[in-house]
Amino acid sequence: MVALADFNPSCYLPSSVSSYLPNAVACPPPPSVARSMFDTVTSPFSSTYSVLRHTTDAIMGLPFLSFLLIPTMTSYSTSLNLLFFYLTWSTLVLSHHPLRVEVVGSLAVKFLFYLLPSGAMLLMDVLFPGVSASFKSLGDDALPLKDTRRKSVFKFARILGWSVFNVVFGVMVQGLLEWLLTMQLGRPAALRVTTTLPLPWGIVKDLLKGLVARDVLTWVVHRYLLHGGARPANAIVRDLSAMHGSWYHKAVKAPFPLSPTYDHPLIYLLKVVLPMYLPAMYWRFHALTFILYLAIVSMEETFTHCGYARLPTHFILGGIARRNEVHCLTGGRGNFGTWGLCDWLAGTSIGTDATDDIMDEVEESDVQGKVMKQAGRGVAQVKNAAGGRNGSAHVGTRSRRRTRRTRSDSDSD
Structure with a gap:
């Protein structure tokens, strides 16, 4: 169907008549063969770049706090932020195919929250190894490139190449699953790419369900498929375990940036993607919820495999990072989950578990001392308030006594 903006009535006039029309309204000549070939080749890239630019604008302009607090806060700035974001998101959804929005948006999130910060940390480890080792929990053992010989450098470059390839491969598999559902099976899309914004409480519920389900699935796959024991009976499990050991555990002795995505592509697909x-497919996340969910997962992979001793929100990320280090140092004898909950319940934790992380955080934060201090302040305030009321009561009693004495003296006179 011809778009209304591209419709030109002069193109349907005879050439003898249209030749007398001015150039502004005349029918333009058809494009040349070279121009048509150029447009055919470059249109997917230009459309993808347009989606990437709009998606990046939407992600960077996503007012997380304003969006979550919109039911309770009705300030003009919050409403304007939400309005501008809604316009950006609506423009993106209405002007591009939902599959392209999902795929390019996922690539943008992985680049912004995983590849870019992990690459910066890795560059710090390579260029300034002495400074970086002072911040590592394992010291020099956590440096990814201690040996600078040519063979070691090529081996390390191979690891980085497979890590980046797996990121792109995972997003392509995600797009392939979406294409099979919508184009081949005629089913609804796995993610809801609509202009309607999800409710804040719905975002929180979907995030909690997705993160818990991801932890359970990761633990099951990692424990029973990739570490099925010394001599697994199933040939498929034996092959998968050998593949995972010869790729990941042979090359990664301690976690370093970009190491969580290094593995055989099939293992990466089963373990990570x-x-x-x-979970996002099963509960049909909204595209915005999935972007936030993927950003959380990407930041978790970035910080928990960087090897640094102190991390943001050390209570959560620090415990995950230490368990990943123990998993690598022991050759995969335990700590198969991501958040540590399944390992704690199943008894597969090595070293510290989730309860130890809570106790360590309580000790470091000196929660008991802070509670006692606040309780002491509260008792002192109560005593001061009670003393003030007693003092005012005594003053009122003395003033009433003086009034009675004055009245009695005046009556006697």
């Missing part, structure tokens, strides 16, 4: 994407 499917546990992350299947």
